[in-house]
Amino acid sequence: MNNLAIRVENLSKRYRIGARQAGYKTLRESLTSAFTAPFRRLQRTGDRGRKTEPPSSAPGPRSSVSGQPSTDGYIWALKDLSFEIKSGEVVGIIGRNGAGKSTLLKLLSRVTRPTRGRAEIYGRVGSLLEVGTGFHPELTGRENTYLNGAILGMSRAEIDRKFDEIVAFAEIEEFIDTPVKHYSSGMYVRLGFAVAAHLEPSVLLVDEVLAVGDAPFWTKSINRIRELQNQGMTVLLVTHNMWLVQTACVRAICLEKGEAVADGSPLHVIQTYQHRVAALLDTRSQRDDPPPPGETRLDVFRVHRERGWLSEKEASPDAGLRVEMAGECPHHPAVKFLIRVTSSDGLPYFTVYSDLHAVPPGKRIACEASIPHLMLLPGEYLLWGAICSAEGEDNLLAQQRLPFSVTDAASTVHKYGLFWNRAHWRVGQSE
Amino acid sequence: MSIPDEARPLLVIEAGENRVAGQFRDLWAYRDLLYFLAWRDFKVRYKQTVLGAAWAVLQPFLTMIVFSIFFGYLAKIPSDGISYPVFAYCGLLPWSLFAHALGESSNSLVNNQQLLTKVYFPRLIVPIAPLFVGLVDFAVAFAVLLALMAYYGLVPGPAGFLLPFFIGLALATALAVGIWLSALNVQYRDVRYTIPFLTQLWLFATPVAYPSSLLPEPWRSLYGLNPMAGVVEGFRWALLGGASSPGPQLAVSILAVLVLLLGGLWYFNRMEQTFADVV
Numbered sequence: 001m002n003n004l005a006i007r008v009e010n011l012s013k014r015y016r017i018g019a020r021q022a023g024y025k026t027l028r029e030s031l032t033s034a035f036t037a038p039f040r041r042l043q044r045t046g047d048r049g050r051k052t053e054p055p056s057s058a059p060g061p062r063s064s065v066s067g068q069p070s071t072d073g074y075i076w077a078l079k080d081l082s083f084e085i086k087s088g089e090v091v092g093i094i095g096r097n098g099a100g101k102s103t104l105l106k107l108l109s110r111v112t113r114p115t116r117g118r119a120e121i122y123g124r125v126g127s128l129l130e131v132g133t134g135f136h137p138e139l140t141g142r143e144n145t146y147l148n149g150a151i152l153g154m155s156r157a158e159i160d161r162k163f164d165e166i167v168a169f170a171e172i173e174e175f176i177d178t179p180v181k182h183y184s185s186g187m188y189v190r191l192g193f194a195v196a197a198h199l200e201p202s203v204l205l206v207d208e209v210l211a212v213g214d215a216p217f218w219t220k221s222i223n224r225i226r227e228l229q230n231q232g233m234t235v236l237l238v239t240h241n242m243w244l245v246q247t248a249c250v251r252a253i254c255l256e257k258g259e260a261v262a263d264g265s266p267l268h269v270i271q272t273y274q275h276r277v278a279a280l281l282d283t284r285s286q287r288d289d290p291p292p293p294g295e296t297r298l299d300v301f302r303v304h305r306e307r308g309w310l311s312e313k314e315a316s317p318d319a320g321l322r323v324e325m326a327g328e329c330p331h332h333p334a335v336k337f338l339i340r341v342t343s344s345d346g347l348p349y350f351t352v353y354s355d356l357h358a359v360p361p362g363k364r365i366a367c368e369a370s371i372p373h374l375m376l377l378p379g380e381y382l383l384w385g386a387i388c389s390a391e392g393e394d395n396l397l398a399q400q401r402l403p404f405s406v407t408d409a410a411s412t413v414h415k416y417g418l419f420w421n422r423a424h425w426r427v428g429q430s431e
Numbered sequence: 432m433s434i435p436d437e438a439r440p441l442l443v444i445e446a447g448e449n450r451v452a453g454q455f456r457d458l459w460a461y462r463d464l465l466y467f468l469a470w471r472d473f474k475v476r477y478k479q480t481v482l483g484a485a486w487a488v489l490q491p492f493l494t495m496i497v498f499s500i501f502f503g504y505l506a507k508i509p510s511d512g513i514s515y516p517v518f519a520y521c522g523l524l525p526w527s528l529f530a531h532a533l534g535e536s537s538n539s540l541v542n543n544q545q546l547l548t549k550v551y552f553p554r555l556i557v558p559i560a561p562l563f564v565g566l567v568d569f570a571v572a573f574a575v576l577l578a579l580m581a582y583y584g585l586v587p588g589p590a591g592f593l594l595p596f597f598i599g600l601a602l603a604t605a606l607a608v609g610i611w612l613s614a615l616n617v618q619y620r621d622v623r624y625t626i627p628f629l630t631q632l633w634l635f636a637t638p639v640a641y642p643s644s645l646l647p648e649p650w651r652s653l654y655g656l657n658p659m660a661g662v663v664e665g666f667r668w669a670l671l672g673g674a675s676s677p678g679p680q681l682a683v684s685i686l687a688v689l690v691l692l693l694g695g696l697w698y699f700n701r702m703e704q705t706f707a708d709v710v
Contacts, residue, residue, distance in 0.1 A: 015708065106548075106707070107444060108444065109550070109551055110442075110444060110551035111547070111548060111549065111550065111551055111707045112704075112705075112707040112708055113444070113445075113446060113447075113704040113705075114444065114445065114446050115446055116446050117445075117446070118443060118444060118445045118446075119443070119444040119445075120441060120442065120443050120444070121441070121442040121444070122441055122442075125442060125551075127550065127551070129549045129550070130549045133545065133546060133549045133550050134543075134545065134546050134550070136471055136475060138474070138475050138478045138479075139471065139474060139475070143471075143474065146467060147467045147468075147470075147471055150461075150463050150464040150466075150467040150468075151464060151467075151546065151550055151552065152550065153461070153464075153552070154463075155463050156463045156466070156467075
């Protein structure tokens with residue numbers, strides 16, 4: 001045998017879209033359609049002669065399953081997805097909204113059924129598609145712990161055994177006999193996660209739930225996942241948090257329109273993903289209209305690659321650069337300049353501002369800024385330049401951006417961290 | 432020789448329907464969830480009410496008074512030789528149990544849609560769990576019935592030991608219809624509006640305010656096609672005795688429940704796979 005945890009073969013899920021998906025059917029609609037169906041069928045057989053139609057579940061022509069709304073009102077949320085996950089792997093599933101990530105987890109956790117294809121899971125499945133599923137506001141924390149545990153598939157004896165541990169993990173000892181409707185949202189989430197974290201499945205499916213909770217609890221949750229992983233648990237993690245994927249996962253899969261477009265080391269997959277998002281933003285920005293005359297304009301945005309650049313758009317982690325900007329500000333007496341670096345999907349890494357400067361009488365203002373070290377981890381980024389009013393970044397008057405990437409020639413593994421940095425080491429014998 | 436991998440349960444996810452045997456195995460594995468869902472419904476039932484469990488007595492009791500005045504006193508409807516208030520109240524008890532269980536069960540899938548779309552568990556648990564909540568109300572109302580019987584000098588015979596059977600049959604009827612309606616309700620919200628109306632009509636189609644002895648045979652046995660006729664008559668007979676022993680009518684009722692229940696299980700299983708997508 002093997003040490004497989006999950007095998008997915010041609011897994012596909014089709015949803016109906018449009019008006020009929022928006023709500024449940026009423027009986028009247030169904031009766032009407034039942035009444036007209038024979039006539040429609042009659043018409044069809046008339047059109048097509050004696051040929052019978054293939055059943056709708058049969059694989060259709062490739063062109064009709066493009067993940068885009070097709071003419072027949074269906075959408076393939078997942079399309080012929082296949083992969084294998086080994087036992088003990090922690091795999092991050094990334095992709096844009098609507099790429100099929102959550103559908104995949106719903107199928108694997110048996111909430112819904114695939115339209116075709118199959119999946120095999122070896123071991124007990126725990127799914128955490130939502131924190132505190134089934135919590136009842138009128139019940140106390142203690143009661144909800146039992147209820148939620150049972151919903152997640154724990155037996156009463158199991159919850160009895162782990163109860164104290166769960167309460168301690170959630171840090172709500174004094175409120176355990178208070179109805180959860182009086183809980184703060186943080187307490188609510190902590191209790192929900194604590195129950196799920198003590199389920200001890202051999203395969204855990206997690207959907208974005210870690211995005212909630214405060215920082216210390218978040219760290220605690222991640223550590224709990226690592227701890228379970230060390231005990232041999234397989235984890236499938238859907239998230240938009242690239243840092244989490246990079247630090248907690250050993251592998252990542254990027255979905256797009258229901259298909260896997262990248263599968264491999266987290267760094268590689270994240271770069272592919274960010275590249276795709278950046279390409280998308282790029283095509284979008286080209287469609288942006290230029291500002292009308294008489295408005296604030298940033299018409300000069302020049303980046304001088306000072307040091308450590310491998311090519312025009314490729315920097316090393318500590319590359320340096322100088323930015324030249326100039327623009328027209330007809331309506332504002334004084335403005336600031338701003339430079340910002342974000343991930344390709346818009347998450348800001350740092351922002352630097354100039355002081356507030358009076359706009360010269362000619363209404364044109366220019367600046368030059370130098371950033372000696374980027375200190376960024378390998379990945380895809382956007383460099384933004386902007387003119388903003390005295391209020392600062394809440395009021396960007398004009399902006400421009402430039403995509404660039406960071407690659408590390410030394411190709412060290414950056415597993416734990418948000419930033420790149422270097423140290424000068426001296427290692428020797430201890431006295 | 433055992434291979435460790437074979438010891439681990441292998442879960443296969445495929446398109447298509449569930450196998451019925453697997454369904455029942457799953458149902459057993461999740462029996463604790465059934466318990467907790469029923470327990471949740473019970474706990475929440477009278478939260479933030481002033482009268483609390485008094486509602487359990489008030490509803491059938493007030494209905495009994497209304498029935499006694501209009502049907503018993505004014506319309507002079509016969510009551511198989513039992514004084515009318517006891518007769519009516521005794522019929523109202525299994526009826527209330529049934530009506531409440533039916534309503535809760537029919538709306539259960541829609542009320543728990545948050546669970547359906549987020550977690551897997553055997554869906555059949557959802558319409559089963561609310562059945563038992565009404566038993567507590569029933570017990571309270573039953574105590575009042577015993578007091579009422581004592582007041583009228585009535586003593587239950589040995590047939591009283593059959594009461595649990597009739598209570599079970601009332602719940603089975605509620606489940607049989609509830610499975611159908613809850614699954615239909617997922618797809619067609621019309622059901623939600625049908626239920627109060629249906630229960631009202633059904634009450635008058637059931638021998639609660641009148642005895643089924645008004646009907647001659649064979650119509651009286653056929654009347655058992657309404658399973659609640661068998662339940663109410665049986666319940667009354669077990670507790671108060673009386674001329675009409677259930678017999679053939681009860682047999683017809685049991686058969687009707689079985690047919691409804693099996694059909695409901697079949698329909699539920701067929702619809703189950705789309706619940707999360709449609710609800």
